[in-house]
Amino acid sequence: MTRRQYRENAFLLLFEASLRDDTPEELYAVAEEIEEITIDEHVKALVEGVLAHTEELDAVIAEFSKKRAVSRIARMNLILLRMAIYEILYSPKVPRNVAISEAVAISQKYTYMEDTKFINGLLGSYNRSLPAQTEVTEEA
Numbered sequence: 044m045t046r047r048q049y050r051e052n053a054f055l056l057l058f059e060a061s062l063r064d065d066t067p068e069e070l071y072a073v074a075e076e077i078e079e080i081t082i083d084e085h086v087k088a089l090v091e092g093v094l095a096h097t098e099e100l101d102a103v104i105a106e107f108s109k110k111r112a113v114s115r116i117a118r119m120n121l122i123l124l125r126m127a128i129y130e131i132l133y134s135p136k137v138p139r140n141v142a143i144s145e146a147v148a149i150s151q152k153y154t155y156m157e158d159t160k161f162i163n164g165l166l167g168s169y170n171r172s173l174p175a176q177t178e179v180t181e182e183a
Contacts, residue, residue, distance in 0.1 A: 127166050
């Protein structure tokens with residue numbers, strides 16, 4: 044599975060989680076049952092990490108969204124923002140520009156052009172607010 048595929052699969056599971064009250068394990072079981080989403084350790088790590096840090100991620104999003112309360116951000120956009128910020132904060136082997144470009148690429152598939160611009164702009168602003176990143180290479 045490619046990095047994009049595992050991120051997209053995590054995105055789909057997180058979207059499903061936002062609509063249901065299921066535990067991650069229940070989501071994985073349903074996904075495996077219908078055989079539409081491949082689940083591996085990378086997908087699980089991203090899903091569980093985002094779910095565990097949602098409040099912290101939302102606080103970052105709220106700080107950089109300027110005019111929008113987190114509750115007013117479209118669900119798909121919010122999930123993509125959470126995923127990218129989670130990777131920036133908690134996946135030191137993932138370069139920030141990769142986390143951002145992957146979120147933007149997935150948004151191009153699932154959202155509107157103006158949503159993609161919003162995601163790119165917010166993540167770009169957040170990235171510029173951080174200290175320079177030392178060179179890393181993506182492991183996953």
